Amino acid sequence: MSSRTEALEARQRKHIMFTWSAQNTAMPVRIAGGEGAWFHDQDGRRTLDFESQVFNCNIGHGQKGVTDAIARQAAELACAHPAAVFESKAALGERLAAITPPGLDRFFLCLSGAEANENALKMARIITGRSKVIARRRSYHGASMGALSLTGDPRRWAGEPDLWGVVRTEDPYCYRCPFGQQYPGCGVRCAEHLEHVIQMEGPDRIAAVFIEGVTGANGGFIPPPEYWPRIRELCTRYGILLVADEVFTGFGRTGKWFAIDHWGVVPDMVTMGKGLTSGYAPLGAVALRSDLADTFGDRVLQCGLTHYAHPISCAAAVATLDTYVEQGLIDNSARLGPVLAARLDALKARHPNVVGDVRNLGLWGAIELVEDPETRVPLVGYNQAPKPGTPAARFKAKLAEKGLHILFKWNFVFIAPPLCISEQDLLFGLQQVDDALTEVFG
Ligand SMILES: Cc1ncc(COP(=O)(O)O)c(C=O)c1O
Secondary structure, three states: OOOHHHHHHHHHHOOOOOOOOOHHHOOOOOOOEEEEOEEEOOOOOEEEEOOHHHHOOOOOEOOHHHHHHHHHHHHHOOOOOOOOOOHHHHHHHHHHHOOOOOOOOEEEEEOOHHHHHHHHHHHHHHHHOOOEEEEEOOOOOOOOHHHHHHOOOHHHHHHOOOOOOEEEEOOOOHHHOOOOOOOOOOOOHHHHHHHHHHHHHOHHHEEEEEEEOOOOOOOOOOOOOOHHHHHHHHHHHHOOEEEEEOOOOOOOOOOOOOHHHHHOOOOOEEEEOHHHOOOOOOOEEEEEOHHHHHOOOOOOOOOOOOOOOOHHHHHHHHHHHHHHHHOOHHHHHHHHHHHHHHHHHHHHHHOOOOEEEEEEEOOEEEEEEEEEOOOOEEOOOOOOOOOOOOHHHHHHHHHHHOOEEOEEEOOEEEEOOOOOOOHHHHHHHHHHHHHHHHHHHO
8 A cells, every 4th residue: 555645656757747857866845844853745755845845935934924824815816917006016125125135126936946037137138238158067047048047057958958148157165166276375366268269259239148146057156255245346347236245145045145145246137036935835036136126117128927916926925034033044055154153063073985075154054975085076967866875875875764855966065954953853854964974985
């Protein structure tokens, strides 16, 4: 007799396809409900969420303040024109303006992070009258065609040829510096390289530079302190719009509302999604400087889809933003950042044969596994899955066995629990990772 979860999965598999998976080997997330940092399946089996579903469930599971707000909104107004006026939309604008970098107080509401980037790209081209954009090599900006074209990572390959006009700059990946340098002697070449790219491509042909606040699931590269200020300087000097993609790192993931707040940099636009509603309803947003938004005062803003700024999503976002504040979740992420850092350092010291590097900012952490710490050859290669029977495959299976929902991708293990996690649960989850390393690699 199959469990309730297995029976349900078999029923669903008949008709519904999975995202980003070969359908026959897809490993679905078995979730029927949850509370805080934990969720459970239809048979009550509990899992510690070390990936916040897909890096979006920042406030954690079962937040009643948000589900009640959604229910109230659904009862009052569930369907409205995307250009409609209603209370939760107005309130959302006010809430966002209170937390975004100074001067970025106008918002365009869409459906997801990809669409936020899609719209930012279109707006940047319309505003500047230029068509090229610069994005980083190891980046992800979403799976719709424009956002995918901005994306540097291999998720772009299947959709090639992508849109014309995206040029690449290199990443602040200090452990594997693309220039073979070491910080601080490097002079932050990765930031300086942007100027070279701008000059080679023609400054007056480049509309925008898109950069993740801190790299997401391409490796969690935390830039050196000089990086973001230098990128800002270069964009200002050449009149190029700077777009910070905070879809992944926004809403407390790194211990501040937005990752760029760590460096006091004010971009021209910020794109957001994920933690904006923490996955309780679909929503994305572009924050713009008001003078940029004003360029659409007398000119039509040629952007929009039927379900944009949906009432239920707006209500979910307002309640989510209130939850961050009322429950002190951004502070909790900041407070637990050093706890996570200390444990990651200890993990590296205990497993010197396989842990090459660890890094984190707030509750966003990455463990980089290597075949040999001297050569730094990755345990699993770029864009590869662990080969069956290898230690990497056994390690992946162990993590699942231990009841962790966690992303082990290529040679990276990512740590991103909901921001409401307790110190005890954080340490418990990290101990599971530590045990899995010991059991497989000694
Ligand atoms: C940095 C970044 N930008 C954009 C996106 C796309 O967001 P969505 O999948 O919600 O459209 C993601 C998703 O992982 C992301 O990590």
